[in-house]
Amino acid sequence: MSTESLALPATTGTAPPERRLAGDLAIWVFICAELLAFAVFFVAYGVARARHVDMFNTGQLTLDRNAGALNTVLLITGSWFVVQAVARLRGGDPGGSAGRLLLALACGGGFLVVKVFEYKAKFALGISLSTDTFYMFYISLTFFHLMHVLLGMVILALLWNSLRRGPGPTTLSSLESGAAYWHMVDLVWIILFPLVYVMR
């Protein structure tokens, strides 16, 4: 919490610490592209909803808010573990870091399970992309997001594997990149949940 550990001989003590982006710049370019795609999707939802308020409100009431809230908790908990994984690797504890990644992966897995049950219930009612505009958006947005969760889990699994085999010089940067991506998936859901499940 203090700067005394920066035992640089030439430090005058006045230079502010360098601002630093965690992770590879390439992943941030990609995150921006993804955020843009979701932004367009969200705005499209808003526009479509404004044109069919009743249809959207009726459809929304049929959604499983408990599942949505549970999934929010799972995602933010997963993110919390990922933050801890990064901190542990920085602290020179790759084993602990790998453990936290496993916990995050478990949260992601929980998200998938909840989603599968949620979809199963909906599909059993014969709801599909072609049912109406609300369900089109509900399925499209959540499925598009779900695939991001899956991709995020693949990334975390790869990172876990490389941590387990012993970290190299680029492992921290890779972990930071993967973490940034995982948090992005979280960030999107934080908008998606109130928008699709709650806001009437």
Place this chain on the structure above:
Amino acid sequence: MNAPALSPAPSPATPRAAHLVYAFLLAATGLTWFLGETGAAGPAVMAVLMGAALLKGLAVAGEFMELRHAPRLWQAVVAGWLFFVTGCLAAAYLA
């Protein structure tokens, strides 16, 4: 306060701020869920929901994604995205 990320010395502890953010995220999610369960609707509720989403997003971006310590341009990009999206959704709701 913002030195640990650069520090060459081991700092195994997760920043305390991250735990606080996590607690805040849980609380805000609870609020969102509660509003959904009571069936509350209307512009005021919408403002609370979007406001909560905005604050949650800013917290995740700032603390989890470590943008608080990142070049200001990147901070602005993600914060700008959050303001843009929640703003557009609020506008579309009121339209």
Place this chain on the structure above:
Amino acid sequence: MSGAFTKSMARNIFYGGTVFFFLLFLALSFDTHQALPKRDHRAEITPQIAHGKKLVEVNNCIGCHTLMGEGAYFAPELGNAIARLGGREGIKGFIKSRPAEGIPGRRSMPQFNFSDDDLEAIAAYLEHVNKIDDANWPPNIQG
């Protein structure tokens, strides 16, 4: 190393992103495949309609016309031609009446010398196309 940008990271994102979006595209295509029978009335396709489609293809009709908006923009839309020309008889009469040497100074359809069976097949095919649920396109009868 503020703002590092590694080529291997860029490459991984390329492969990951490509596979990701291609899988998504396949998933949507799969759903489309499930939903299509309700929209394309495939159960009603008779050998005659199939023959009509083949005639439209081997005479390269879309070299001048559009069919549901796709093709060349030299001659009118075919998707709703059956409605515009007044049913099967209208279509058949129009195709039959094209002068072999064209119309001086104007665009004209070639004279294909179709048999009556062929004309009937083409009309049946165009009637089938007109029934496809294509989200109310074109905007009006003029195509």
Place this chain on the structure above:
Amino acid sequence: MPFQSQGVAKYYFMAAIALFAGQILFGLIMGLQYVWGDFLFPAIPFNVARMVHTNLLIVWLLFGFMGGAYYLIPEESETELYSTKLAMLLFWVFLIAGALTIVGYLAVPYATLAKYTGNDLLETMGREFLEQPLITKVGIVIVALGFLFNITMTVLKGRKTAISTVLLLGLWGLAVFFLFSFYNPVNVVEDKFFWWWTVHLWVEGVWELILGALLAFVLIKVTGVDREVIEKWLYVIITLTLVTGVIGTGHHYFWIGTPEYWQWWGSIFSALEPIPFFAMTVFAFNMVNRRRREHPNRAATLWALGTGVMAFLGAGVWGFLHTLAPVNYYTHGTQITAAHGHMAFYGAYAMVVLCMISYAMPIMRGRAANSNKAQVLEMWSFWLMTIAMVFITLFLTAAGILQVWLQRVSDTPLPFMVVQDKISLFYWMREWTGVVFLIGLVLYILSFFVKGEEQAKAA
């Protein structure tokens, strides 16, 4: 030219330019038929001229891509081509097969051609851009496989770079997605659905990988910027391309009987499609500004920059103009589409091939760059063709807007042919601009024959 076998590219490039000239000639014929309806009727009806025009475009671009690959791959792999003989054999096979197909289009009625080339065995003909007889399609597959074998073996035995990997991916993708041209179900909706898997996934998918690789190669050579930097950009651009372009296929699934959610998916993702093109423009200018050397071939640099700008305008801006479903509902299948198609193909693909030719041809003829006189002439041709294309696009856009208004939006919509008469002024202006384009092309060809004083400075 560091490797002897790169020389085969010369034949491919010469064939490409010759076929390009043919394409423009038939373009002018069609343009005239738009305003003078019975021109050449019934000898060359419009549909035949159009087939020749579009098929020549595809074939000359393929020649350009193959020539570009034959030039680029040995230099990137730092090894001679796996087989020069195979490359030359395939060149003649492809050229003769292509020429015979064009002669077939012109000499006999299309239905007769279909009958005698095996269309009854497997019906694949008569669909836009895929009009080729079955035997030609099979020939294309064989040539493509031989070519890919040759190129892949060369890469495998030599150095592997990001540029050659991306180029290979693009070329393999081109071959794989062409296979959908053999699938023609009797259900017209499915037919159209998979038809786009060839057409869209070519021009808004894998071809862009080829485009990116060729452009990156030329930029490394003419700017001297570090390979690491250029290859990173290349990965970012093609990622954006495929991320937006694959689902962007949906913008063709609005009105052909496919479910209506495509209107949302297609609109959303294709609205993002200009981004990779914008990135490409920024990339080209950025690299040229950061150049570490003054390459004597200034014409090639001009083509490279032009590709970025014109691809962004044609594919990006003009594509975006009518890609949103509510707009496309009115503009689908009108001259707006034609306007976009012309500028996009010229800006993205014609120009990148010309850029590659402009860079490689002088080197294959034993000099780093052409004489100043020849380069000045080439730059004139660049500006004439490019500006002519801008005006062709503008006139077609104007024609399209009027067409949409009179035929689809107004309260008393007019019949198609009546509207065509009313907008003929724009067709005339387009035709005259087409003549300017042809003049540009003639100057381009002449620039190969201009001798000059300072030819020296070997590569």
